[in-house]
Amino acid sequence: MHYKYFITLLFFFGIHQAAKANFVFNSNSTAAYQAIFDLRFNDARKYIREEKINNPQNGIPVLLENYIDYLFLLTSENKIEFEKFKNRKSGRIDAIKKNDKNSPYYLFAQAEIYLQSGMIKAKFGEYMSSTYDFKKAKDLLTENNEKFKDFLPNQKSLGLIEVIFGAIPTNMKGIASVLGIEGNITKGNKQLERFRLQIANSKFSYYNDEVVFLLCFTHVDVIQGRNSYSYVTPLLNSMNDKSLLKAYLQGYTAFRTGHAEAAIKFIEAAPKGSQYADLPLMNYLMGNAKLCSMDSDANLYLSKFANETLSTNYIKDTYLRLAFYYLIRNNISQYNYYLTLVRTKGSVINEKDKQALKEANDVKPNLILLKARLYFDGGSYNNALAQLKSIQVNDLKSQRDKLELYYRFGRTYDMMNDFDDALLYYQRTINLGKNQSYYFAAYSALKSGNIYEYIKDNKKAAEYYNMALGMKNHEYQIGIDTHAKEGLRRLSE
Numbered sequence: 190m191h192y193k194y195f196i197t198l199l200f201f202f203g204i205h206q207a208a209k210a211n212f213v214f215n216s217n218s219t220a221a222y223q224a225i226f227d228l229r230f231n232d233a234r235k236y237i238r239e240e241k242i243n244n245p246q247n248g249i250p251v252l253l254e255n256y257i258d259y260l261f262l263l264t265s266e267n268k269i270e271f272e273k274f275k276n277r278k279s280g281r282i283d284a285i286k287k288n289d290k291n292s293p294y295y296l297f298a299q300a301e302i303y304l305q306s307g308m309i310k311a312k313f314g315e316y317m318s319s320t321y322d323f324k325k326a327k328d329l330l331t332e333n334n335e336k337f338k339d340f341l342p343n344q345k346s347l348g349l350i351e352v353i354f355g356a357i358p359t360n361m362k363g364i365a366s367v368l369g370i371e372g373n374i375t376k377g378n379k380q381l382e383r384f385r386l387q388i389a390n391s392k393f394s395y396y397n398d399e400v401v402f403l404l405c406f407t408h409v410d411v412i413q414g415r416n417s418y419s420y421v422t423p424l425l426n427s428m429n430d431k432s433l434l435k436a437y438l439q440g441y442t443a444f445r446t447g448h449a450e451a452a453i454k455f456i457e458a459a460p461k462g463s464q465y466a467d468l469p470l471m472n473y474l475m476g477n478a479k480l481c482s483m484d485s486d487a488n489l490y491l492s493k494f495a496n497e498t499l500s501t502n503y504i505k506d507t508y509l510r511l512a513f514y515y516l517i518r519n520n521i522s523q524y525n526y527y528l529t530l531v532r533t534k535g536s537v538i539n540e541k542d543k544q545a546l547k548e549a550n551d552v553k554p555n556l557i558l559l560k561a562r563l564y565f566d567g568g569s570y571n572n573a574l575a576q577l578k579s580i581q582v583n584d585l586k587s588q589r590d591k592l593e594l595y596y597r598f599g600r601t602y603d604m605m606n607d608f609d610d611a612l613l614y615y616q617r618t619i620n621l622g623k624n625q626s627y628y629f630a631a632y633s634a635l636k637s638g639n640i641y642e643y644i645k646d647n648k649k650a651a652e653y654y655n656m657a658l659g660m661k662n663h664e665y666q667i668g669i670d671t672h673a674k675e676g677l678r679r680l681s682e
Contacts, residue, residue, distance in 0.1 A: 504535025
């Protein structure tokens, strides 16, 4: 009897152990994770459902469901779904807390939910709340890293936190200081890159697409280095070829770094099919790239984005681009029509839309300067320069146009690596516009600082970074000040 009783105990104890809440990143979980970063959300949900049936105590599906919301909202900016997402956070945190406290995923999964929540809130302009979420994520990650130093995923998220805190805009620095928040973009970027190399051929190799995604935006949007395109492109090539996100990132990186023709090719080659999520941003990107390439069908893609997006972001900017499209073709009635839409549609959460509204209420742009601007944005520097050289500065009537002429010369020569001419025109822009509300002078000071830093003249670099910070009440001030301060921090290291 005693022996049978012992066997029975073992049997029930075994069942109890098997049913204990845990964290298992198994084949279903990794398949779901990969589908999420391919933007195949329905496939991801199918894998998650299977995992919940086969392993109901696994806590990883809770985290994966948050990933779906996170990527969906980053790519759609759907305000209605954003409100639902905010309401799900506490329930997901509670569900994670019911799992194995001795697992490295216990604190890590909670931190990821806070981190992703912070990213999305920032996207929707809820900066105060997002900062608190970032702080909570960092605290959890720091504690987890102390407990599980060999758990590599900690490094991915700690690196991202360093970048985020390092890039906090100057107008948020007061809040950050009160919360004890401090970051370092360079350190965070190195941490992300180190993580990417460490996971190769390891059990965490499935994180590759995510870390490449993070490195892409770090270099293109935050660091904005001269060599961002050549650095990021090989990384993107390592992503899954069936990923719609990969195609978007390739197009985004190409366009943002002045390679409009390459951007068009990447977008045209993007995978298609009902298994992929809708991605209206592809049309926004394509429309912009085609506008800068002077393609006649640019308006079709811009209009399609405006009609199909569920977001209020980039609407004003899209209508301004459509206004430019028709101005270039001398269709003034359509130009004026779209300027009216800039003033009445969309929101002013992001800087692009704020700038679009300001331009819609300003004087009509000089047509040759506008063409030079668009050619420059698309990376057609010779065409941009040809447009600029066809203008006589004394023929320009407004102070704004004269400022922009010098500024466009400076930017074009800068990207052509003609630093002497770039610095000459940047200085002319500064002299003429340092007391104006336009961004041209402050940005010229910032870019002069970048050039001097690049050629290792740190004294002159610091001088121009401080000059940029000394200019007040101009467009893009928060962004320019943030980059100037980051430049000074780099010089001090």
